[in-house]
Each structure stands twice: as C-alpha cells, then as structure tokens.
Amino acid sequence: MSDPSGVLILRSVIAPENAGSQGDGDLIIRANGAVQFGLGGTGTNTDGVANTYSGMTIVESGTVIVEGQPGSDATIDPFGTNESYLDATYMKNGTSLIVRPTGSNTNQVRINEWFVFEGNNTLTTGGIDSTGNNSARQIRLNGVLDVRGTLIFNAISELVLNFDGANGFITGNGTIIKQGTGTVQFRENSPDWKGQLIINEGRVLAGSQGNPLGTGTLPILMGNDSMPAGGTAQLMLHPENGWGNYEINHDIVVRYSPLQEKRIGGISISDSVPFANLAFNGDIELNDNVTFILEDGTTAPGGNYVHMSFNGDIKDGASTSGNILFRVLASDSSVGEMWTYFYLNGNNSAWTGDAIISSNTSYDDDQNAIVRVGSTNALGMANDVIMNFNSRLQIAGFDTTIGSLWTQGGTGVQSTEVIENGSNTTASLTITQSTPSTYEAQWDALFQDGNLASHLVRPDEAQAGTGKFNLVKAGDGWATMTVNNGYTGTTTVAAGVLQVGRNGIGDTGADNNAGGIIVQSGATLAGTGVVQGKGAGFTQHLISGNLKPGDLAGESTGTLTFNGNTKFENANVSLQIFRASFVDYGLTAYDLNNDGLVDSTYDSRVAALPSTYSSLLAEPVTPNAHDHLEINGTLTVTGTKFSVVSTGYSAQIGDVFNLMDWVGTLAGSLNVGDRLRVGGESGTDLDLPTLGGGYRWDTSLFASQGILIVTAVPEPSRALLLLVGLVMITRRRRRR
Structure with missing residues (x-):
C-alpha cells in the first residue's frame, strides 16, 4: 500500500x-497507509x-x-494461528x-x-x-x-x-x-x-x-502535563475475587501535571467476599497531588473491609511536593458499609504535603476512610491533616507528630471525624497547630483510645485496644476541643492555646480519664468545658502555664471545670470580671471609731457569707458575669500569680465575686496582700484592678473560698441608709 x-x-x-504445517508461509505488510483485516458494521x-x-x-x-463484526465473547484470528x-x-x-x-x-x-x-x-x-x-x-x-x-x-x-x-x-x-x-x-x-x-x-x-x-x-511514572485537562492517571490493584494479597513492588513517581488527577489504590472488590489486602511496597515520590483510593461499586453483606498498605517511603520531588487525599468511592448500599484502612508504614519524613482524609462533603456511611499509622515517621510536623466527613486517624501505638489539624466533617455531636490510638500500646499524638493565634481552629473530632483494626467488623465494633491515647497540643496556634471525648490518657498543652470546650461543650477525655492535663510554661489553657481526671491511678492536674477560663481563647468570660485534684505551680491565672455573682448591701466596711479597724458587724458578716449564701454559691455562674474555676478536687498553689482583670466592671458596695471552687483547704501558699485593698498594688500573688471612688477589695475569703468582695468607707450620711439586702445578679454552683 x-x-x-x-x-x-x-x-x-x-x-x-x-x-497443519506451522510456520509455513509468512505475511509481510509494507504500507505507507494502512492494511485492514475485516470490516466493521452493525x-x-x-x-x-x-x-x-x-x-x-x-x-x-x-x-x-x-475490525470485523464478531459475535459475543468471540475469539478472532486476524493473524492466523497463534502457537x-x-x-x-x-x-x-x-x-x-x-x-x-x-x-x-x-x-x-x-x-x-x-x-x-x-x-x-x-x-x-x-x-x-x-x-x-x-x-x-x-x-x-x-x-x-x-x-x-x-x-x-x-x-x-x-x-x-x-x-x-x-x-x-x-x-x-x-x-x-x-x-x-x-x-x-x-x-x-x-x-x-x-x-x-x-x-x-x-x-x-x-x-x-x-x-x-x-x-x-x-519506577512507574504517573501523569503527563501535556495531556488534556480534566483527565486522570490511575494505577489500581484489581482483586476481582476479593480475599487475597495483591501488591505492586515498584517505586512510583507522581509527576507534575496539575490539570490531571493521579490515583493510586484498588478497585472492584468482590461483593461476595468482605475483605482484601492490597500493598504498594515501593517508594512514592510526589511532585504533585495524588489520591490514594478504594473504589467499588458493590458491597458484601455486612460490609467490606479493605486494608491498603503503603510500605515504602513517601517523599517530595526535587522541586515540588504534593498532598495526599485518602478517599473511598463506593455506591450506596443497604447491606453493608465500605471501610478502608490506609496504612502508612514507611519513613515519610521527606514528605511535606498535607494528608486529607476522605473527600465526603456530607455524611455517607458507605464511604469511610481510615488512615492508620505504621511507623513513627509516617506523618510529621510538616504534614497538616485535614479531616472531612467519615474520616478516621489511628496512630496505632506509634508516637506521632503532625502539623495543623483541620476538621471539616460536621461540628459538635454531628461530627464524623475520629482520632484514636487503636492499639494495645499507649501512644501520643502531637498536633503542631501553626495557624494564626487569632484564628480558632475547632477540633471537631472525637478523640478516643479506640479499637484494633479488623477485617470483619466496623472499627467501633472491633476488639478494644488496651493502649491509651495521649494528646499533645504544640505550635503557637489556637485550637478548641468541641466534642465530649473518650480517651483515658494525658493531655499536654506544650505551646499556644488549647481551649477545652466551646459554649460549655467539650472535654479532655472520658469520665474515667486517668491522665489529666499538663499545661507547660508559656502555653495557655482556656475554655468552658471539662478537664477530665478522675480515673483509677490519677494523681493531679498540673498547670504551669497560663490559665484563662472562657471561650475565645479566654478573652470571653466563662466557667472552666477541673475533675480531679489540681495544682497551680508557677502558673498565671487570669480571671475576668464584668459583673458580680450577687450583691449584699450589708457588706460596707466603715471605721466608726476612726481606729483603722473594720466594724465588728461587717467582720462577722463576711465570715458567715459562705454558709449564709451557700445555696446561691452552689449555682452556676452565668458566662457574661465573670470567669470561674470549678475544681472538683483539692487545689494546691505554689508560685502562682492570680490576675483579676476588669472587662468594664463598675464597682458597687457589697459585690461578691465567686471566682474559684475547690474541695477542702487550699494547700501551698498564696499571698493575697492586705485584707482591704484599693487595687493596683504590687508585690502580692493577687493582682486586682483599681476600683477608685473610695471602694475597696476585701480579699479575706480568696485564699480559703475563692471569693472577692467589694466594700467601701462610706460618708457619715450614708451610714444611716445601710440596709441588709440581697440582689442576686447571677446564680452559682454549689460549694463543697
């Protein structure tokens, strides 16, 4: 031709x-154009x-x-025999x-x-x-x-x-x-x-x-920048029969081609077999983003449980890096759910991209993505973790550090993100939140000890792991725990701000948490939730940094609760006031005898205040009144500065501020200064705002009851108008 x-x-x-004679007679084709066998048609x-x-x-x-028009499942022989x-x-x-x-x-x-x-x-x-x-x-x-x-x-x-x-x-x-x-x-x-x-x-x-x-x-090369926009480059294991071990041993290089989606994973698990093991054993070099994916159109009765391991090292390319999206793509099913474990087993310290768990933008129980750590360097400080709906991160007994955490899969009780240990070995997750200190990163994930990985049942139905989950907040950013959590290990605030609770919801673990909280020097604990610590073996919470009750990183007023014994050691405690807990107009310190002493009636009234108003002091403090620390345990104070900060407070005689509750007698030392103070003094452990106008702070109940009182030396004409009255402004938790 x-x-x-x-x-x-x-x-x-x-x-x-x-x-019947093999090799007898060759067909040679020399064509500038084309030679065609058969003719297409219908x-x-x-x-x-x-x-x-x-x-x-x-x-x-x-x-x-x-070409040709062969029949169904036909075998054609355009080139003769094939021996x-x-x-x-x-x-x-x-x-x-x-x-x-x-x-x-x-x-x-x-x-x-x-x-x-x-x-x-x-x-x-x-x-x-x-x-x-x-x-x-x-x-x-x-x-x-x-x-x-x-x-x-x-x-x-x-x-x-x-x-x-x-x-x-x-x-x-x-x-x-x-x-x-x-x-x-x-x-x-x-x-x-x-x-x-x-x-x-x-x-x-x-x-x-x-x-x-x-x-x-x-290496296998994936992606090409010259291909049409909107396309994909995919490398997928294909276990048609379900059960079994399927693997690829090559290194993989994901090339820079931003107009393409690159996918590495598995597809079409059998609808009659519930699980499969897939493995990529080589190193993966990321010059662009990639999706690690399990794709399936059918689900076995009771659900599918796929374990996909990445056993090599993941690393950046020579000049660019890439993010990894861990995705499950499955059809709706009424017989079971699709759960996929993505194991990161290599040393990925040379990778600086983000880990994005799940692509779901709404709740979908047919598409559940689990990233399970398999080495101490599987994730690092350079890797931000972004969690969407139906996402789960398991540290699996490995002390793990990540960058910032972003949760985008619902809020509060509607949250579908889970972060857990899932192992028989206790391990810690360090979250290095590097977002701006003025930005509230809401950790709307459920933190829990978790269960072991399973091939047969949902993660929450699998055998419980005996290892505890510890949480470390690092980085200068501000993070808020918004969920009532379930872990039993320690919470450590190493840097930045950790806000426990938001609008009164959120805590640091299970009711039987035995680890408590440690706030290190320079770090800040804030919030309106609960710091847990009453489990077997718990000793005490240790606050050595900044403590600021209230939401907005402690800039708003609120109550922060500690369950368990608590120690303030070289801490800085900031307590904001806007309005008193209640007012007792009988509490006016005046000097009738001009001898510098308070009236004996006033003195006895102050001494009796905790019992006289015990029912009011037992009620919660409204958030817009002032800060409050509710300590359901003993309190020890050493080397700690308490700073009472006015947020627009206007003084009046008889104002009572119930700032702290604890059990028993205060241990340690706390220098509150003189009993009657105008505010603004130095040299004490209790900084008070200046009241002015002849008003005075009475500090006599602060070290024993956590209470401050506002009083004054009245003008003589006013002494005739003194009444014993009570105006309740807020209500307060019961004292013990």
Missing part, C-alpha cells in the same frame, strides 16, 4: 498452502478476522487495522496496530496472538471504525507480548492483557506507555518483563497476585 492515505481491506480468509461478520495461515506476520511499515514465535506477529520499529471491532454485540473480543513489538509502536483499542460506528468493545489479548522497545497503549476502549486463556505473558525490556482515557488491565504474572511502565493518561489495573507489572527496576 503505497498511498499514505489509502487503506487495503482484506475480507476473505487467508489460509496456508500446506494445512451485524455479525468475521470475514477477514478468521484467518488460518500458520506463518509469521511481519509488519515492516505503516498501520494494521483489525509460538514461529507464527507470531512482528511489529517493526515505528509501526502501529489498531483493534476496533464493532458489530451487533457489545461483549469482549479475544485475540490469542503472539506479538513482538520492536520499538516505537502504538497499539490502539477502540474508536470510530471505517463504517462510522463507535468501537467500545473490550479487547482481550491472551497471547504473548514481547516488548523489545517502546510500546504505547492508546486505550480508547478497554484493553485486557488476560493471558490465562492462552498461557500468555509479557516479556522483554521495553517501555510500555499508557495513553488514552480507557483502561488497560494487566491480569497475569509477568516476571520476565523488565521494562518500565509510564501512565500518561487513563487507568491501569493490576489484577494478579504475582508480578503483573513485571519486575523492572525503573
């Missing part, structure tokens, strides 16, 4: 001269694709096209093969031929045939593919390298480049292929428990 635009169509049977016709010659087919130049290299098809350098059968059937078409690709070859499946019909039939190559040079798979329709029907395999040292939006399946073990796989576009499925992608030493 000398005409570059011409097509020679062969529609009859090409038969051997000597029937009927059933195998003319031109049912040849019986037994020699080699040698394509020296040009393009070979295979060995003696009757193989040799595609010389620069030649192309197009396979695009059509017909009235839509099922797969099989070709059992042995092929030798010598280099710079292109194999295209699907497309528009010569009669104008679209060829979308799956093409299965079941013979041997000897790839000696570069071979491009341009998959428009799906190409399956099945091999099992004819004992086929891939061999050779050549590179295979996947292009086209269609899928190429590598379905059988091919240890003799030593070449490289490059996925420029579309999907590659690996469906063998052996080495379906060969044993070459060069």
Whole structure:
C-alpha cells in the first residue's frame, strides 16, 4: 500500500498452502497507509478476522487495522494461528496496530496472538471504525507480548492483557506507555518483563497476585502535563475475587501535571467476599497531588473491609511536593458499609504535603476512610491533616507528630471525624497547630483510645485496644476541643492555646480519664468545658502555664471545670470580671471609731457569707458575669500569680465575686496582700484592678473560698441608709 492515505481491506480468509504445517508461509505488510483485516458494521461478520495461515506476520511499515463484526465473547484470528514465535506477529520499529471491532454485540473480543513489538509502536483499542460506528468493545489479548522497545497503549476502549486463556505473558525490556482515557488491565504474572511502565493518561489495573507489572527496576511514572485537562492517571490493584494479597513492588513517581488527577489504590472488590489486602511496597515520590483510593461499586453483606498498605517511603520531588487525599468511592448500599484502612508504614519524613482524609462533603456511611499509622515517621510536623466527613486517624501505638489539624466533617455531636490510638500500646499524638493565634481552629473530632483494626467488623465494633491515647497540643496556634471525648490518657498543652470546650461543650477525655492535663510554661489553657481526671491511678492536674477560663481563647468570660485534684505551680491565672455573682448591701466596711479597724458587724458578716449564701454559691455562674474555676478536687498553689482583670466592671458596695471552687483547704501558699485593698498594688500573688471612688477589695475569703468582695468607707450620711439586702445578679454552683 503505497498511498499514505489509502487503506487495503482484506475480507476473505487467508489460509496456508500446506494445512497443519506451522510456520509455513509468512505475511509481510509494507504500507505507507494502512492494511485492514475485516470490516466493521452493525451485524455479525468475521470475514477477514478468521484467518488460518500458520506463518509469521511481519509488519515492516505503516498501520494494521483489525475490525470485523464478531459475535459475543468471540475469539478472532486476524493473524492466523497463534502457537509460538514461529507464527507470531512482528511489529517493526515505528509501526502501529489498531483493534476496533464493532458489530451487533457489545461483549469482549479475544485475540490469542503472539506479538513482538520492536520499538516505537502504538497499539490502539477502540474508536470510530471505517463504517462510522463507535468501537467500545473490550479487547482481550491472551497471547504473548514481547516488548523489545517502546510500546504505547492508546486505550480508547478497554484493553485486557488476560493471558490465562492462552498461557500468555509479557516479556522483554521495553517501555510500555499508557495513553488514552480507557483502561488497560494487566491480569497475569509477568516476571520476565523488565521494562518500565509510564501512565500518561487513563487507568491501569493490576489484577494478579504475582508480578503483573513485571519486575523492572525503573519506577512507574504517573501523569503527563501535556495531556488534556480534566483527565486522570490511575494505577489500581484489581482483586476481582476479593480475599487475597495483591501488591505492586515498584517505586512510583507522581509527576507534575496539575490539570490531571493521579490515583493510586484498588478497585472492584468482590461483593461476595468482605475483605482484601492490597500493598504498594515501593517508594512514592510526589511532585504533585495524588489520591490514594478504594473504589467499588458493590458491597458484601455486612460490609467490606479493605486494608491498603503503603510500605515504602513517601517523599517530595526535587522541586515540588504534593498532598495526599485518602478517599473511598463506593455506591450506596443497604447491606453493608465500605471501610478502608490506609496504612502508612514507611519513613515519610521527606514528605511535606498535607494528608486529607476522605473527600465526603456530607455524611455517607458507605464511604469511610481510615488512615492508620505504621511507623513513627509516617506523618510529621510538616504534614497538616485535614479531616472531612467519615474520616478516621489511628496512630496505632506509634508516637506521632503532625502539623495543623483541620476538621471539616460536621461540628459538635454531628461530627464524623475520629482520632484514636487503636492499639494495645499507649501512644501520643502531637498536633503542631501553626495557624494564626487569632484564628480558632475547632477540633471537631472525637478523640478516643479506640479499637484494633479488623477485617470483619466496623472499627467501633472491633476488639478494644488496651493502649491509651495521649494528646499533645504544640505550635503557637489556637485550637478548641468541641466534642465530649473518650480517651483515658494525658493531655499536654506544650505551646499556644488549647481551649477545652466551646459554649460549655467539650472535654479532655472520658469520665474515667486517668491522665489529666499538663499545661507547660508559656502555653495557655482556656475554655468552658471539662478537664477530665478522675480515673483509677490519677494523681493531679498540673498547670504551669497560663490559665484563662472562657471561650475565645479566654478573652470571653466563662466557667472552666477541673475533675480531679489540681495544682497551680508557677502558673498565671487570669480571671475576668464584668459583673458580680450577687450583691449584699450589708457588706460596707466603715471605721466608726476612726481606729483603722473594720466594724465588728461587717467582720462577722463576711465570715458567715459562705454558709449564709451557700445555696446561691452552689449555682452556676452565668458566662457574661465573670470567669470561674470549678475544681472538683483539692487545689494546691505554689508560685502562682492570680490576675483579676476588669472587662468594664463598675464597682458597687457589697459585690461578691465567686471566682474559684475547690474541695477542702487550699494547700501551698498564696499571698493575697492586705485584707482591704484599693487595687493596683504590687508585690502580692493577687493582682486586682483599681476600683477608685473610695471602694475597696476585701480579699479575706480568696485564699480559703475563692471569693472577692467589694466594700467601701462610706460618708457619715450614708451610714444611716445601710440596709441588709440581697440582689442576686447571677446564680452559682454549689460549694463543697
């Protein structure tokens, strides 16, 4: 065929001269244009694709096209017999093969031929045939593919390298480049292929428990910046039969191609078998974002539980990095849920991207993504963690550090994010919140000790782990715990602000938490929730940093509760006041005898105040009145500064501020200064705002009851107007 635009169509049977003699009579194709076997259409016709010659087919130049109208699941033989290299098809350098059968059937078409690709070859499946019909039939190559040079798979329709029907395999040292939006399946073990796989576009499925992608030493390359926008480059394990271990041993390089989505993962788990184990054992270099994904259209009764391990090291590229999205994509199911564990088992300290768990923008119990840590360097300070709906992070017994935490999967009781240990070994998660100190990062996740990983049941129904979960807040940012949590380990505030609770909801673990809280020097504890610590073995909370009750990082007023014994050691406690707890107008300190002493009636009234007004002091303090510390345990104070800060307070005689509650007698030392103070004095452990106007602070009950009183030395005319009255402004928690 000398005409570059011409097509020679062969529609009859090409038969051997000597029937039954293998290798007898070769067919040589030299074409500037194309030679076509068979003709497409809408009927059933195998003319031109049912040849019986037994020699080699040698394509020296040009393009070979295979069409025809084969029946359902038919096997066609456009290149004659297919026994060995003696009757193989040799595609010389620069030649192309197009396979695009059509017909009235839509099922797969099989070709059992042995092929030798010598280099710079292109194999295209699907497309528009010569009669104008679209060829979308799956093409299965079941013979041997000897790839000696570069071979491009341009998959428009799906190409399956099945091999099992004819004992086929891939061999050779050549590179295979996947292009086209269609899928190429590598379905059988091919240890003799030593070449490289490059996925420029579309999907590659690996469906063998052996080495379906060969044993070459060069990395698999994914993505190409020259491909059309909006496409994908996918490398997916394909365990059709469900149970079993499927793995890819190659290193993988995700190339920079921001207009494409790159996917690495698994697809189509059996709907009759509930679990599978998938593994990527090589290193993964990220020059761009990538999605680690489990995709499935069916769910086994009771649910599917897939474990996908990334056992190599994840690292940045030479000049760019990439984020990882951990995603589960499953159809709605009424028989079970899809749960996928993504294990990060390598040393990923050279990776600086974000970990994004789940892509769900609303609750979907069919799509649950779990990232499970498998080494101490699986995640690091450089990796922010973003959690969406139906997301879970398990540190699995490894002390783990991450960057900032962002939770975007519901708020409060509607939250669907879970952070847990899930191990029999106690471990700590350090969250290095580096968001601006003026930005409230709401940790709307449930923190809990958690359960062990399971192949058979939902995570919350699996065997409980015996290891505790410890939480460390690091970084200069402001983070708020908004959920009533379930962990039993220690909470440490190492830097920045940790706000426990928001609008009174949120705590630091289970009711039986035994770890308590440690606030280190320079760090701040705030909030209106509960600091837990009454479990067996608990000793005391230790506050050595800043303590500021109230939301907005302590800038608003509120009550912060401590369950368990508490120690303030070299701490700074800030208590804001706007309005008193209540007012007793009888509490006026005046000096009738001009001897510098308070009146004896006033003195006895102050001493009796805790018992006189015990019912009021037992009621909660309203948030807009003043700060309050509710300590359901003993209190020890050493080297601590208490600062009472006015937020617009206007003094009046008899104001009572109930600022702290605790059990028993205060231990340690607390220098409150003189009993009557004007405010603004220095040299004490209690800083008070200046009242002015003749008003005085009475500090006599602060060290024993946590109470401050406002009094004054009245003018003589006012002494006649003194009444013993009570005006209640707020209500207060019962004192013990």
